[in-house]
Amino acid sequence: MSKKIGILTGGGDCPGLNAVIRGVVKSAIIRHGWEVIGIEDGFDGLLDLSKCRLLTLESVRGILPRGGTILGTTNRGNPFSFPVDQAGKTVLVDLSDKVVENIRALGLDALIVVGGEGSLKIALELVKKGVSIVGIPKTIDNDLCGTDVTFGYNTALETATDALDKLHTTAESHHRVMILEVMGRYAGWIALESGIAGGADVILIPEIPFDFARVCTAIHRRSDRGSRFSVLVVAEGAFPAGGDRVVAKEADEINIIERLGGIGQYVAKQIAQCLEMDVRVTVLGHLQRGGSPTTFDRALGSRFGTKAVAMVAAAEFGRMACLRGRKIETVTLEGATCDLNLVDPEGETVRTAEDIGIMLGR
Ligand code: F6P
Numbered sequence: 001m002s003k004k005i006g007i008l009t010g011g012g013d014c015p016g017l018n019a020v021i022r023g024v025v026k027s028a029i030i031r032h033g034w035e036v037i038g039i040e041d042g043f044d045g046l047l048d049l050s051k052c053r054l055l056t057l058e059s060v061r062g063i064l065p066r067g068g069t070i071l072g073t074t075n076r077g078n079p080f081s082f083p084v085d086q087a088g089k090t091v092l093v094d095l096s097d098k099v100v101e102n103i104r105a106l107g108l109d110a111l112i113v114v115g116g117e118g119s120l121k122i123a124l125e126l127v128k129k130g131v132s133i134v135g136i137p138k139t140i141d142n143d144l145c146g147t148d149v150t151f152g153y154n155t156a157l158e159t160a161t162d163a164l165d166k167l168h169t170t171a172e173s174h175h176r177v178m179i180l181e182v183m184g185r186y187a188g189w190i191a192l193e194s195g196i197a198g199g200a201d202v203i204l205i206p207e208i209p210f211d212f213a214r215v216c217t218a219i220h221r222r223s224d225r226g227s228r229f230s231v232l233v234v235a236e237g238a239f240p241a242g243g244d245r246v247v248a249k250e251a252d253e254i255n256i257i258e259r260l261g262g263i264g265q266y267v268a269k270q271i272a273q274c275l276e277m278d279v280r281v282t283v284l285g286h287l288q289r290g291g292s293p294t295t296f297d298r299a300l301g302s303r304f305g306t307k308a309v310a311m312v313a314a315a316e317f318g319r320m321a322c323l324r325g326r327k328i329e330t331v332t333l334e335g336a337t338c339d340l341n342l343v344d345p346e347g348e349t350v351r352t353a354e355d356i357g358i359m360l361g362r
Helices: 017-032 042-047 096-106 117-128 153-174 189-197 212-224 263-272 285-289 295-313 333-337 348-355
Strands: 004-009 035-039 052-055 082-086 089-093 110-115 133-137 177-182 202-204 230-235 247-249 279-283 319-324 327-332
Touching: 004 017, 004 042, 004 096, 017 035, 017 110, 017 295, 035 042, 042 096, 042 117, 096 117, 110 117, 110 295, 117 133, 117 333, 133 295, 133 333, 153 177, 153 189, 153 230, 153 285, 153 295, 177 189, 177 263, 189 202, 189 230, 189 348, 202 212, 212 230, 212 263, 230 263, 263 279, 295 319, 295 327, 319 333, 327 333
Parallel strands: 004 035, 004 110, 110 133, 133 319, 177 230, 177 279, 202 230
Antiparallel strands: 035 052, 082 089, 319 327
């Protein structure tokens, strides 16, 4: 039976989103002969029908290697708590009924939501209002439960590892301590795995509060052994034992998520006091969210996209496509969003790092 499905991309962008969109559009059209409506700017697009357009095979031609999302996104748009100007004052209003009404007006049989924890939680609330939704796990942070890995993470890792390779040579030439601050929000995956792959000497992650004195001792030991340079990777969410995270912008009513940033400079300032070496900081920032997706993310994004279409065909709603081992499977949206997927401080990856002499700040 012919269907009309919608797709939106929500939250921070990441490499591989276009591969997902292409996978959805191509399999919906080629395998099923369905119609696909692209919704611009995340859930915001469902509040404004002029932001909804037909996606054809032509619309997705050539987008596979492109970073970003051809549909646009926003990491603020929550229709359950939408900022509206009322008499010169911004107030938060629940516009979710309008979203449901517009989904009906568009004639959508199902909606595919490509997003991280925030967007998938909104999706779950819409499912409770009767919308037929399938989720796809996206984020460079790799912090979503229910899937072994999210798409976008692998490309971010490549970017961080490449930065570490580059910092190594200049650190060695100048006998310096180089600190690389990476993203990841409250999860240390990017720092940990890029640190292992990029040969970092110290990795600081949110899951293991660190001790400044121990970090300094590790750097001194390296100097004593003749390595007059050190490379540190610091996750933006890392914090010292007994201390706080460094926040670039506090959360407020409108921006409900605090923006992390600045821990690299903070660590530099503290360790400079106990070292006789130059310390420099690089904040990798949004470079981690851009660029052409890796082969892994293109393939994973395509697999997630086609799986989501198959889930719609099988009426498997309220669930998310996920990777388990080498297989694409499905998990409930509740299971995917009830917790964050954080690094296990006693797990195998941390152990690998410590076994090869990387200092984790403890
Ligand atoms: O969740 C992805 C992410 O890039 C985080 O790693 C980071 O903390 C945050 O988004 C940055 O968000 P923004 O794009 O609002 O600066």
